[in-house]
Amino acid sequence: MINWSSLTPAGQTEALARPVMKNSDSLRVTVADILATIRQQGDAAVLEYTRKFDCASLNSLPLSVAKRDELATRVSADVKDALLVAFNNVKQFHEAQKPQDITLTTTPGVVCEQRFTALDAVGLYIPGGSAPLPSTVMMLGVPALVAGCERKVLCTPPNQAGEIAPEIALAASLCGIEEIYLCGGAQAIAAMAFGTESIAKVDKIFGPGNSFVTEAKQQVSQRADGAAIDMPAGPSEVLVLADGNANAAFVASDLLSQAEHGPDSQAILVSDSEALIEATKAQVELQLAKLSRNSIASRAMENARYILTGNISEAVLVSNAYAPEHLIVQTDNARELLTDIKYAGSIFVGQWSPESAGDYASGTNHVLPTYGYARNYSSLGLLDFMRRFTVQELSADGMRNLGPAIMKLASAEGLDAHEQAVALRMAELEKGNEQ
């Protein structure tokens, strides 16, 4: 247990350090090598990396729509029903995010508009190294569907049989995704960003993944010939902020639900109650022993932090300093604390709101900024799949009204051609030529 007030500022920074950031230099080099190889060798290199990292020997990357649909029939009826519940909630919540166009007359005769249009080609990365995630298909596929993106390209690592999980196939079919490629990791990101013989380049890449995927997304987004990305969404994180009245079993289960994603996941409990921290630790041991992914979760829990604060206000400050991907608030006055919480990807309020609800089925998006990027990035939403652009139209009167101000500003900046573009029109209007 870490006693927050006994730490120096440097100690506080160290206590909130993310574990995966430590080997970032070698990660950068490994990923840069993979990207360069895919740019030079295309499909052949993607297939080779797939053999190496996913132990799947494939002859080609696409998975046909017929195969997608055949795999989807293997999903059991109850899982299909649950997927439909989740699909409908996620769809409703993202449909509610549809933006309104704006049309405004700023000066008589000067009309300004803001319009929205769907991105053409989007790349959807679905992690699959450790667990196939059909829920992530919906978190990316539903907003792409609601936005109306023309091409939806899904890449996910194949299993050793060279297939994908039936649930991923069904979720893809619900979202109308017809282009599926069997590849994962940095090589899949490179293939979508630069294009290969079989995968045409996309405009923007979405989706979470491990540190190789996250680093690859960062690198392709920095190249002119690469692609835009949604956000850095890497290994899962959860911070639970709880007071002495919280249910220790609930708190432990929330910490473990993220720990089981991967050994690099991070789980943090911040509380003003030493008793709650001790009870949670005991619950973690009890529950951990029964998990099927015990060894993964145990390794992640080696990086877990239990932080004791003087009061709940200080706990909120700790949470803001960490800027967690998920913040679960289990205190008596959970909703009241919302006004003081500045940075978190998604917030779960009260003891009946486990992170699992948002991960699967409540309707909010589970693709969220990690590594502290919740400070300046937002949770994924419909607008990320759209472009915003403006339109303007000046009538002759609009030109008469606004022209003098434009000419004055152009002249002040010493930009004669700008001034002339207005002056020529004003001269025509003075001659009475309005057509």
Ligand SMILES: NC(=O)c1ccc[n+]([C@@H]2O[C@H](COP(=O)([O-])OP(=O)(O)OC[C@H]3O[C@@H](n4cnc5c(N)ncnc54)[C@H](O)[C@@H]3O)[C@@H](O)[C@H]2O)c1
């Ligand atoms: N932030 C979010 O919104 C969110 C949502 C869901 C999942 N996640 C996270 O996504 C991650 C999924 O990770 P995963 O590993 O299960 O699947 P993944 O699909 O992200 O990664 C698997 C790929 O990693 C590559 N890889 C593995 N070892 C490698 C190596 N030594 N060198 C180069 N490449 C290598 C391989 O290409 C493999 O196909 C988890 O950390 C989970 O917490 C985050």
Ligand SMILES: N[C@H](CO)Cc1c[nH]c[nH+]1
């Ligand atoms: N917790 C993950 C986001 O960090 C999303 C997820 C998918 N399946 C279960 N959980």
Ligand SMILES: [Zn+2]
């Ligand atoms: Zn999860």
